Protein backbone atom coordinates (compact mmCIF):
# COMPACT_ATOMS: atom_id res chain seq x y z
CA UNK A 1 0.00 0.00 0.00
CA UNK A 2 1.39 3.38 -0.95
CA UNK A 3 2.26 5.58 2.06
CA UNK A 4 4.48 8.63 2.49
CA UNK A 5 4.66 8.33 6.26
CA UNK A 6 8.02 8.19 8.08
CA UNK A 7 10.20 9.09 5.12
CA UNK A 8 12.46 12.11 4.58
CA UNK A 9 11.47 14.09 1.51
CA UNK A 10 14.60 14.90 -0.51
CA UNK A 11 15.10 18.43 -1.84
CA UNK A 12 14.78 17.24 -5.44
CA UNK A 13 11.62 15.13 -4.85
CA UNK A 14 9.57 17.02 -7.42
CA UNK A 15 12.29 16.69 -10.06
CA UNK A 16 12.58 12.95 -9.46
CA UNK A 17 8.81 12.54 -9.72
CA UNK A 18 8.70 14.56 -12.93
CA UNK A 19 10.79 12.02 -14.87
CA UNK A 20 8.64 10.70 -17.71
CA UNK A 21 7.81 6.96 -17.71
CA UNK A 22 9.13 4.54 -20.32
CA UNK A 23 7.02 1.61 -21.58
CA UNK A 24 8.68 -1.57 -20.20
CA UNK A 25 7.82 -3.76 -23.15
CA UNK A 26 7.29 -1.83 -26.39
CA UNK A 27 5.14 -4.13 -28.51
CA UNK A 28 6.02 -2.81 -31.98
CA UNK A 29 8.02 -5.98 -32.69
CA UNK A 30 5.37 -8.41 -31.37
CA UNK A 31 3.98 -10.60 -34.17
CA UNK A 32 0.54 -9.15 -34.89
CA UNK A 33 -2.58 -11.31 -35.34
CA UNK A 34 -4.26 -11.15 -38.74
CA UNK A 35 -7.65 -10.00 -37.42
CA UNK A 36 -9.07 -9.56 -40.92
CA UNK A 37 -8.34 -13.23 -41.71
CA UNK A 38 -9.86 -14.30 -38.37
CA UNK A 39 -13.02 -12.27 -39.12
CA UNK A 40 -13.40 -13.84 -42.56
CA UNK A 41 -12.99 -17.32 -41.02
CA UNK A 42 -15.42 -16.50 -38.22
CA UNK A 43 -18.09 -15.50 -40.75
CA UNK A 44 -18.00 -19.08 -42.09
CA UNK A 45 -17.73 -20.85 -38.72
CA UNK A 46 -20.44 -23.11 -37.31
CA UNK A 47 -21.24 -23.81 -33.68
CA UNK A 48 -19.94 -27.17 -32.47
CA UNK A 49 -20.23 -26.99 -28.68
CA UNK A 50 -22.06 -25.13 -25.97
CA UNK A 51 -21.33 -25.19 -22.24
CA UNK A 52 -23.43 -23.40 -19.65
CA UNK A 53 -21.52 -22.55 -16.48
CA UNK A 54 -23.87 -22.53 -13.46
CA UNK A 55 -23.61 -19.70 -10.90
CA UNK A 56 -20.86 -20.28 -8.27
CA UNK A 57 -19.57 -23.24 -10.28
CA UNK A 58 -17.04 -23.78 -13.07
CA UNK A 59 -16.98 -25.90 -16.22
CA UNK A 60 -14.38 -26.94 -18.80
CA UNK A 61 -14.63 -26.74 -22.59
CA UNK A 62 -12.46 -27.75 -25.53
CA UNK A 63 -11.55 -25.23 -28.23
CA UNK A 64 -9.49 -26.86 -31.02
CA UNK A 65 -6.66 -24.83 -32.61
CA UNK A 66 -8.20 -22.60 -35.27
CA UNK A 67 -11.63 -22.46 -33.61
CA UNK A 68 -13.39 -19.56 -31.91
CA UNK A 69 -14.88 -19.51 -28.42
CA UNK A 70 -17.29 -16.93 -27.07
CA UNK A 71 -18.09 -16.19 -23.42
CA UNK A 72 -21.50 -14.52 -23.07
CA UNK A 73 -23.43 -12.88 -20.28
CA UNK A 74 -26.87 -14.43 -19.96
CA UNK A 75 -29.72 -13.70 -17.55
CA UNK A 76 -27.84 -11.03 -15.54
CA UNK A 77 -24.51 -9.28 -14.94
CA UNK A 78 -21.89 -11.86 -14.02
CA UNK A 79 -18.10 -11.98 -13.86
CA UNK A 80 -16.12 -15.01 -15.06
CA UNK A 81 -12.65 -16.30 -14.13
CA UNK A 82 -10.93 -17.94 -17.10
CA UNK A 83 -8.06 -20.46 -17.10
CA UNK A 84 -6.52 -21.79 -20.33
CA UNK A 85 -4.42 -24.92 -20.87
CA UNK A 86 -2.75 -26.49 -23.89
CA UNK A 87 -5.04 -29.50 -24.40
CA UNK A 88 -2.12 -31.92 -25.00
CA UNK A 89 0.08 -30.58 -22.21
CA UNK A 90 -1.63 -29.10 -19.17
CA UNK A 91 1.71 -27.69 -17.95
CA UNK A 92 1.44 -25.05 -20.68
CA UNK A 93 -0.90 -22.64 -18.97
CA UNK A 94 -2.00 -19.02 -19.28
CA UNK A 95 0.58 -16.57 -17.89
CA UNK A 96 -1.38 -13.62 -16.53
CA UNK A 97 1.68 -11.63 -15.36
CA UNK A 98 3.51 -11.63 -18.70
CA UNK A 99 0.27 -10.95 -20.58
CA UNK A 100 -0.16 -7.89 -18.34
CA UNK A 101 3.42 -6.78 -18.99
CA UNK A 102 2.87 -7.05 -22.75
CA UNK A 103 -0.67 -5.75 -23.20
CA UNK A 104 -1.45 -3.77 -20.04
CA UNK A 105 -3.75 -4.30 -17.08
CA UNK A 106 -6.94 -5.00 -19.07
CA UNK A 107 -7.39 -6.88 -22.35
CA UNK A 108 -9.53 -6.14 -25.38
CA UNK A 109 -9.76 -6.86 -29.12
CA UNK A 110 -6.38 -7.71 -30.68
CA UNK A 111 -4.74 -8.58 -27.33
CA UNK A 112 -3.56 -12.11 -26.68
CA UNK A 113 -3.43 -14.53 -23.78
CA UNK A 114 0.19 -15.78 -23.55
CA UNK A 115 1.37 -19.12 -22.16
CA UNK A 116 3.94 -19.68 -19.40
CA UNK A 117 7.69 -20.28 -19.85
CA UNK A 118 9.29 -21.99 -21.67
CA UNK A 119 6.54 -21.78 -24.32
CA UNK A 120 5.56 -18.10 -24.10
CA UNK A 121 3.38 -18.07 -27.20
CA UNK A 122 -0.13 -16.81 -27.92
CA UNK A 123 -2.76 -19.27 -26.66
CA UNK A 124 -5.78 -17.18 -27.69
CA UNK A 125 -6.42 -13.85 -29.41
CA UNK A 126 -9.39 -11.64 -28.50
CA UNK A 127 -11.34 -11.03 -31.72
CA UNK A 128 -14.41 -9.26 -30.36
CA UNK A 129 -15.25 -7.39 -27.15
CA UNK A 130 -18.70 -5.83 -26.84
CA UNK A 131 -17.51 -3.90 -23.75
CA UNK A 132 -14.65 -2.18 -25.60
CA UNK A 133 -16.68 1.06 -25.43
CA UNK A 134 -16.08 1.21 -21.65
CA UNK A 135 -12.44 2.27 -21.92
CA UNK A 136 -10.95 3.54 -18.64
CA UNK A 137 -13.40 5.26 -16.26
CA UNK A 138 -12.80 8.22 -13.92
CA UNK A 139 -11.66 5.86 -11.12
CA UNK A 140 -9.06 4.21 -13.35
CA UNK A 141 -11.30 1.14 -13.71
CA UNK A 142 -11.64 -0.98 -16.82
CA UNK A 143 -12.91 -4.44 -17.79
CA UNK A 144 -11.31 -7.87 -18.46
CA UNK A 145 -8.31 -7.49 -16.13
CA UNK A 146 -5.15 -9.52 -15.78
CA UNK A 147 -4.25 -7.89 -12.45
CA UNK A 148 -6.40 -9.94 -10.09
CA UNK A 149 -5.62 -13.54 -9.27
CA UNK A 150 -8.90 -15.39 -8.60
CA UNK A 151 -10.96 -15.41 -5.42
CA UNK A 152 -9.75 -18.28 -3.26
CA UNK A 153 -10.56 -19.96 0.06
CA UNK A 154 -7.06 -19.41 1.49
CA UNK A 155 -7.18 -15.60 1.33
CA UNK A 156 -10.76 -15.79 2.57
CA UNK A 157 -9.67 -17.87 5.57
CA UNK A 158 -6.87 -15.38 6.22
CA UNK A 159 -9.15 -12.36 6.16
CA UNK A 160 -12.41 -13.73 7.56
CA UNK A 161 -11.50 -17.06 9.15
CA UNK A 162 -14.32 -18.84 7.35
CA UNK A 163 -14.49 -21.98 5.23
CA UNK A 164 -16.02 -21.11 1.85
CA UNK A 165 -15.98 -23.68 -0.95
CA UNK A 166 -17.30 -21.84 -4.00
CA UNK A 167 -14.51 -19.34 -4.62
CA UNK A 168 -13.33 -19.39 -8.24
CA UNK A 169 -10.15 -21.24 -7.17
CA UNK A 170 -12.20 -24.13 -5.76
CA UNK A 171 -14.70 -24.05 -8.61
CA UNK A 172 -11.86 -24.27 -11.14
CA UNK A 173 -10.15 -27.03 -9.13
CA UNK A 174 -13.31 -29.17 -9.15
CA UNK A 175 -13.91 -28.53 -12.87
CA UNK A 176 -10.31 -29.38 -13.85
CA UNK A 177 -10.44 -32.54 -11.69
CA UNK A 178 -13.70 -33.63 -13.35
CA UNK A 179 -12.37 -32.90 -16.86
CA UNK A 180 -8.97 -34.59 -16.43
CA UNK A 181 -9.89 -37.41 -14.04
CA UNK A 182 -7.19 -36.16 -11.65
CA UNK A 183 -7.76 -36.13 -7.89
CA UNK A 184 -8.32 -32.70 -6.33
CA UNK A 185 -4.70 -32.72 -5.07
CA UNK A 186 -3.48 -33.17 -8.65
CA UNK A 187 -5.89 -30.68 -10.22
CA UNK A 188 -5.42 -27.82 -7.74
CA UNK A 189 -1.79 -26.97 -8.68
CA UNK A 190 -2.87 -26.68 -12.34
CA UNK A 191 -5.26 -23.82 -11.53
CA UNK A 192 -3.60 -20.47 -12.19
CA UNK A 193 -4.15 -16.70 -12.21
CA UNK A 194 -7.03 -15.85 -14.49
CA UNK A 195 -8.35 -13.46 -17.06
CA UNK A 196 -11.17 -11.74 -15.18
CA UNK A 197 -13.82 -11.76 -17.90
CA UNK A 198 -16.30 -8.84 -17.60
CA UNK A 199 -14.89 -7.79 -14.20
CA UNK A 200 -14.36 -4.03 -13.70
CA UNK A 201 -11.24 -3.33 -11.69
CA UNK A 202 -8.33 -1.00 -11.16
CA UNK A 203 -5.96 0.38 -8.53
CA UNK A 204 -6.93 3.28 -6.26
CA UNK A 205 -4.88 6.39 -7.06
CA UNK A 206 -4.26 7.32 -3.40
CA UNK A 207 -3.21 3.94 -1.93
CA UNK A 208 -2.57 1.77 -5.00
CA UNK A 209 -5.02 -0.90 -3.74
CA UNK A 210 -6.80 -3.33 -6.04
CA UNK A 211 -10.46 -2.37 -6.38
CA UNK A 212 -13.56 -3.77 -8.06
CA UNK A 213 -16.85 -2.14 -8.96
CA UNK A 214 -20.14 -3.23 -10.52
CA UNK A 215 -19.43 -4.77 -13.91
CA UNK A 216 -20.98 -2.86 -16.84
CA UNK A 217 -21.76 -6.22 -18.52
CA UNK A 218 -25.36 -6.94 -19.50
CA UNK A 219 -27.01 -10.04 -20.98
CA UNK A 220 -26.02 -10.26 -24.65
CA UNK A 221 -22.51 -8.90 -24.09
CA UNK A 222 -19.69 -11.23 -24.99
CA UNK A 223 -15.94 -11.65 -25.30
CA UNK A 224 -14.81 -13.81 -28.21
CA UNK A 225 -11.44 -15.50 -28.78
CA UNK A 226 -9.57 -17.27 -31.55
CA UNK A 227 -7.82 -20.42 -30.28
CA UNK A 228 -4.20 -20.20 -31.49
CA UNK A 229 -3.38 -23.67 -30.14
CA UNK A 230 -5.47 -26.66 -29.04
CA UNK A 231 -7.07 -25.45 -25.82
CA UNK A 232 -8.91 -26.64 -22.77
CA UNK A 233 -10.60 -23.74 -21.03
CA UNK A 234 -12.01 -23.65 -17.51
CA UNK A 235 -14.46 -20.89 -16.63
CA UNK A 236 -15.86 -20.07 -13.19
CA UNK A 237 -18.99 -17.96 -12.64
CA UNK A 238 -17.57 -16.00 -9.70
CA UNK A 239 -19.52 -16.02 -6.40
CA UNK A 240 -19.11 -12.22 -6.49
CA UNK A 241 -21.76 -12.01 -9.28
CA UNK A 242 -21.18 -8.59 -10.87
CA UNK A 243 -18.56 -7.93 -8.14
CA UNK A 244 -20.30 -4.74 -6.96
CA UNK A 245 -20.12 -5.63 -3.26
CA UNK A 246 -18.30 -8.76 -2.14
CA UNK A 247 -17.04 -12.13 -3.28
CA UNK A 248 -16.07 -15.31 -1.40
CA UNK A 249 -19.60 -15.71 -0.01
CA UNK A 250 -23.13 -16.66 -1.10
CA UNK A 251 -24.50 -13.13 -0.56
CA UNK A 252 -24.12 -11.71 -4.11
CA UNK A 253 -26.71 -12.37 -6.81
CA UNK A 254 -25.12 -14.70 -9.38
CA UNK A 255 -25.99 -15.77 -12.91
CA UNK A 256 -24.76 -18.42 -15.36
CA UNK A 257 -22.26 -17.79 -18.16
CA UNK A 258 -22.47 -19.29 -21.63
CA UNK A 259 -19.49 -20.64 -23.60
CA UNK A 260 -19.93 -21.43 -27.28
CA UNK A 261 -17.31 -22.92 -29.62
CA UNK A 262 -17.39 -22.26 -33.38
CA UNK A 263 -15.28 -24.05 -36.01
CA UNK A 264 -14.58 -22.59 -39.47
CA UNK A 265 -14.04 -24.82 -42.56
CA UNK A 266 -10.39 -25.89 -43.00
CA UNK A 267 -9.81 -23.76 -46.10
CA UNK A 268 -10.82 -20.60 -44.21
CA UNK A 269 -7.47 -20.52 -42.41
CA UNK A 270 -5.07 -21.62 -45.14
CA UNK A 271 -2.66 -18.72 -44.57
CA UNK A 272 -2.60 -19.29 -40.78
CA UNK A 273 -0.54 -21.74 -38.72
CA UNK A 274 -0.49 -22.31 -34.97
CA UNK A 275 2.34 -20.36 -33.25
CA UNK A 276 5.47 -22.39 -32.43
CA UNK A 277 6.85 -22.46 -28.87
CA UNK A 278 9.17 -19.54 -27.99
CA UNK A 279 12.49 -19.35 -29.85
CA UNK A 280 14.82 -19.02 -26.83
CA UNK A 281 17.32 -21.94 -26.83
CA UNK A 282 17.02 -22.56 -23.05
CA UNK A 283 20.79 -22.93 -22.52
CA UNK A 284 20.67 -20.07 -19.93
CA UNK A 285 24.28 -19.11 -20.59
CA UNK A 286 25.82 -22.50 -19.82
Ligand SMILES: [Zn+2]
Pocket residue numbers: 081150151167168169237238239240247
Ligand atom coordinates in the same frame (compact mmCIF):
# COMPACT_ATOMS: atom_id res chain seq x y z
ZN1 LIG B 1 -14.17 -15.30 -8.17
